[in-house]
Amino acid sequence: MSRPQIAVSAAGGLGSLQQTRSRVGEKLIRAVLVAAAAVSILTTFGIVISVVVPTIEFFSEVSVTDFLFGTVWTPLFADGQFGVLPLVTGTLVITAIAVVVALPLGLGAAVYLSEYASDRSRRVLKPTLELLAGIPTVVFGFFALEFVTQMLLVRIFPDIDIFNALSAGLVMGVMIIPTIASLSEDAMAAVPSGLRDGSYALGSTKRQTAMKVVIPAALSGIVAAFVLGISRAIGETMIVTIAAGLEPNLSLNPLQGMQTMTSYIAAAGSGDLSTGSIEYKSIFAVGFLLFVMTFLMNMVSIRLVRRYRQAYQ
Amino acid sequence: MTAQSLVVATAPLDLAGSGQPLKDRAFRWMLFAALTVGVVTLAVLIAYVTIKGWPRLNSTLWTNMPSIRRPERAGAQSAITGTLWVISFTAIFALPTGILAALYLEEFARPNSRFQRLVEINIQNLAAVPSIVYGILGLAVFARALALGQSVITAALTLSLLILPIIIISTREALRAVPRNIRDGSLALGATEWQTASRQTLPAAIPGIATGVILSLSRAVGEAAPLLLLGAVTFITFNPTGPLSGYTTLPIQIFNWTKDSREEFQILASATIVLLLVLLLVMNFVAIWIRNRTQKRW
Numbered sequence: 136m137s138r139p140q141i142a143v144s145a146a147g148g149l150g151s152l153q154q155t156r157s158r159v160g161e162k163l164i165r166a167v168l169v170a171a172a173a174v175s176i177l178t179t180f181g182i183v184i185s186v187v188v189p190t191i192e193f194f195s196e197v198s199v200t201d202f203l204f205g206t207v208w209t210p211l212f213a214d215g216q217f218g219v220l221p222l223v224t225g226t227l228v229i230t231a232i233a234v235v236v237a238l239p240l241g242l243g244a245a246v247y248l249s250e251y252a253s254d255r256s257r258r259v260l261k262p263t264l265e266l267l268a269g270i271p272t273v274v275f276g277f278f279a280l281e282f283v284t285q286m287l288l289v290r291i292f293p294d295i296d297i298f299n300a301l302s303a304g305l306v307m308g309v310m311i312i313p314t315i316a317s318l319s320e321d322a323m324a325a326v327p328s329g330l331r332d333g334s335y336a337l338g339s340t341k342r343q344t345a346m347k348v349v350i351p352a353a354l355s356g357i358v359a360a361f362v363l364g365i366s367r368a369i370g371e372t373m374i375v376t377i378a379a380g381l382e383p384n385l386s387l388n389p390l391q392g393m394q395t396m397t398s399y400i401a402a403a404g405s406g407d408l409s410t411g412s413i414e415y416k417s418i419f420a421v422g423f424l425l426f427v428m429t430f431l432m433n434m435v436s437i438r439l440v441r442r443y444r445q446a447y448q
Numbered sequence: 449m450t451a452q453s454l455v456v457a458t459a460p461l462d463l464a465g466s467g468q469p470l471k472d473r474a475f476r477w478m479l480f481a482a483l484t485v486g487v488v489t490l491a492v493l494i495a496y497v498t499i500k501g502w503p504r505l506n507s508t509l510w511t512n513m514p515s516i517r518r519p520e521r522a523g524a525q526s527a528i529t530g531t532l533w534v535i536s537f538t539a540i541f542a543l544p545t546g547i548l549a550a551l552y553l554e555e556f557a558r559p560n561s562r563f564q565r566l567v568e569i570n571i572q573n574l575a576a577v578p579s580i581v582y583g584i585l586g587l588a589v590f591a592r593a594l595a596l597g598q599s600v601i602t603a604a605l606t607l608s609l610l611i612l613p614i615i616i617i618s619t620r621e622a623l624r625a626v627p628r629n630i631r632d633g634s635l636a637l638g639a640t641e642w643q644t645a646s647r648q649t650l651p652a653a654i655p656g657i658a659t660g661v662i663l664s665l666s667r668a669v670g671e672a673a674p675l676l677l678l679g680a681v682t683f684i685t686f687n688p689t690g691p692l693s694g695y696t697t698l699p700i701q702i703f704n705w706t707k708d709s710r711e712e713f714q715i716l717a718s719a720t721i722v723l724l725l726v727l728l729l730v731m732n733f734v735a736i737w738i739r740n741r742t743q744k745r746w
Contacts, residue, residue, distance in 0.1 A: 158640065160642070161640050161641060164642045165552075165556060165641075165642075167548065168548050168549070168551055168552035168556055169552060171544070171545050171548035171549040171551075172549040172552045172553055172557075172567050174545050174549065174609075174612065175549065175567055175574060175612060175613065175616065178574060178585075178609050178612070179570055179573070179574060181585050181609075182577065182581060182582075182584075185585050185588035185589050185593075186581070186584060186585075186588075189588070239482065240482045240483075240485050242482075243478060243479045243481070243482025243483065244479070244482045244483040246479050247476075247480055247482065247483050251476055251480075260483060260487075262736075263487055263490075264483065266490060266732075267486050267487075267489070267490050269666065269667075269670075269732060270490070270670075270725070271669075271672065271699050271724065272670075272673070273670070273672040273699040273702050273703050273706075274493070274497070274670075274702070274721050274724070274725070277706050277717060277718075277721060278493050278497075280706065281500075281706075281714060282492070282493070282496050309485070309486055309489045312485070312486045313486065316483075316486075340472050341472060342472045342475040342476075345475075363576060366576055367576070369578070370577070370578025370579070370580065370581070371578070372578070372579065372580045372672075373672050373673055373699075373703065376673075376676075376703075377706055377707075397578065400580050400583070400584065401583075401673060401677070404583065404584070404587060404677035410592060418584065418677075419584060419588070422580070422581060422584045425578060425580075426577070426578075426581050429577065430577070433572070433573050433576040433577075434573065437572050
């Protein structure tokens, strides 16, 4: 076997230690690795194609304006109507409740962990909070229906529906606290300590430093965390399917039951629909809308994270 | 007070002024309260399901099959075996693909090449796609187009795509933690890129990879939404017999029992939730144990 040749020229840069002559086996292995990496791209293509094709067929039967601006969603009726607004408002009402819960609590937890907690208490508190992120959503759904609605909310609001947007939103808010706290804390940890020291040197207290220096400096990362949290809430399925009911309801009253885009997909998709039917295609049309909404938010979030990474690293 | 904190200014924390002590203390307590809300909710949730499910937390839970007519004797055996089947196949599909993809991105791809950047941003986005959308993909592609039907294999393929981004991201982090000079040393001795990756970098990163893999599998264990579209909802009172067999899983069984408003089923659902949480907790502890035990200081 001939001795492998090694390029030692300094001009080679980072890869200068690598062999100059490649072997057939290496090329084959490389191809396998590229294929593995390409699976993720294929997945995205798979999602887009499997959602878009039936959606186009759907829109050959239902007009886009009827779908986007219609206020009645009765796909399973003989003369079904496909106005998606009730599902969208249901999604937004529940998401809004979740956001009201999760933004202050998530941000507060992040500021505490990043600015106040000692290293030792952070090592205990952070994983404990992240345990919340590991609880299956079906368990949160059960908790929302059985505990939050039936043991708490019925006592406060006697005329609340058993299936209601409020309990789903509250529990969903708790569910996304770790997402928001964890990403915001990362962003605050990336703020150089020089900025804090400068603020202290001017006589500010910890609170003033946190509010007026650290949070503004980490803002793009914090906004990224918020956006990702909201995207999670919009896409969450099990909590709303279990606790918010399955009645499309064009209403802003959180004490009523509502169907969301995700819970419609779950409910219709778990039935035995024939492939060509309009009801079957409606799953994909709603799925397409959901995918587009969450995709845009995820992209915004990814961009914002890049921005603060570039600024401080 | 101010003078004192200036004297012990070795730690940066002590530099803070103490202008408005009352406001500052209130602020600190508010932050701490924000942190505790999540933790307290978690504690209440665990206490609630444990107390409620207590009467059914016995061996009938895993020796008996689900039953509609006799909730007092129903168990979750088919859901337990179904979960094991689905997760085993998910691991078989997702582990090699995820680890090889991460190896490519971290060790082989030219940094900042167009393909690498495309894959990277794509993975970040896939990690945040709602799980129900993966269910739609599984329904259209695996269940119907490939005619795999409502089977263990359809569920496993769908879940493996779902956790692939998590495996790739955590494996890359583990690979990145291996110092550069180990690779350089190997390459300098004449090893090829693949020899370096497979005999040096990968073995050194295995503890980190194992931790990430277990955590991502635990995500798949608890996942229910995509499986709703993949036929797991049908009433299953048998253990899977093969990859093309019908199945149910623990989260799906919990969901089915939650839908039935009879009190016995709520108790059964609570007991099954405890079982599921214990399973997840064990997986998490193993992951953390591996990480702490084998943490190497380079």
